[in-house]
Amino acid sequence: MSDLHTTTLGEQGSPVVFCHGLFGQGKNWTQIGKALAASHRVTLVDMPDHGQSPWSERLDYEAMADAVAGVIDEPAALVGHSMGGKAAMLAALRHPERVERLVVVDVSPVQYRSADEFRGFIDAMLGMDLGAIGSRADADAALADAVPNPGVRAFLLQSLRREADGWRWLPNLEMLRRDLDVLRGFPETDAVYEGPVLWIGGSDSGYVRDEFVPAMEARFPRVRRVTIKGAGHWVHSEQPKVFTEVLSRFLDA
Template sequence: MLNTVTMGEDSTHPPILIAHGLFGSARNWGVIARRLSDQGRRVVTVDMRNHGDSPWEGNHSYPDLAEDLAQVIAAHGGQADVLGHSMGGKAAMALALTHPTLVRRLIVADIAPVAYGHTQKHLIDAMRAVDLSLIETRRDADLQLAGHVSDAGVRAFLLQSLDVKGRAWRLNLDALERFMPAILGWPDLVGSFDGPTLFLSGALSDYVKPDHRPAIKALFPKAQFAKIPGAGHWLHADRPREFEAAIVAFFGV
């Protein structure tokens, strides 16, 4: 079972389940989860497999990730409003397609059900290049990581998955590297999800393009589309209040 963090109580609505993206964790979503729970919803954030405090597994395909999320929903009442970002968005889509009765409403944040041509292997190489035996503080790790990753924001994001005291990454880098083609790809899933679905993108991001819409509509016929001005791929970090407002409006918090 995935490691989860639950905030708030709500006897009226199903919980909101939040699935993070590649190299992320439940803790990345703590502020948004808390603010949603303060408005009266129960919010469950997860560490996806091979991330955070969840088990390390040999497989990391989207059907695997969907089954993990299905188990979490089953343990929290049997239905949820599901929000997934990037890799978590693909896992959430796979969940909705394979277990449609478990999903009441779906928000897919800045990702489409298509294969992408880029890779994140360079970030795995950068994390592996850090000599953890020399780490006393997060700042020590940041100085080493800066030699491989110039963007301070990306470094800060990656370093949230570093256990400084244990001198270890809370990421199964071997499995994530091995399954990088599958993470960037999209499985051949049949059927469709007929529930309300929102594809929410950053206006400065190119992850969800107009030519992706036919593929999206084929799988999610009730899909709606919205963009958050001034936000890139990490739209929840770039414009958190606007992102939160979109969740509230669509999920009916």
């Protein structure tokens, strides 16, 4: 079994396991999870080095995938966004007997050219003087210049926790920055996952492109691609109603 922190919603129906992206937490999926909980047993996972899950010494997609597979005790639908999507894909390839179907959200099994945006976020987060912060408003102001988009800033600040001795970041930022190039890639594998796959992209995002289709189909031959209009990289938070409808149809097919 995995030592990852999980939250469960719902008590009946088929199991669905959610994996978040970089800087996130399992609770980022709460809105979607609650929408499914009447008819599914939902598990929200804190990925390694995030949320309340343990920190590791290096970023490793294989270890991440195996840890995710470890929380699955019966064949489940596995849903992953961005970093969590790559981990979910690899979990399906490495442990197909545990993944009944797969949903990949706004990411592809390819090497992306740049992680500069994410590196900038980490630098900004590490650069904050946490000792000088008295409130979340202070934290928001301290991050505003480096991260001008208020939605992205609010997302990052969800991982800032106030404790008795002050503030701390939940993600393992120093390690994530050091190994960020690993995050851009996808491990080489000859494995093929034969189960049904839903590949969801945002129309305003560049993470799912026509040029990535051959790489996806080579590993996931039963893939169906859906593009959600009016959404960028964080598809499920930008268009939650449409996303939930698309996801529900696939889960119940």
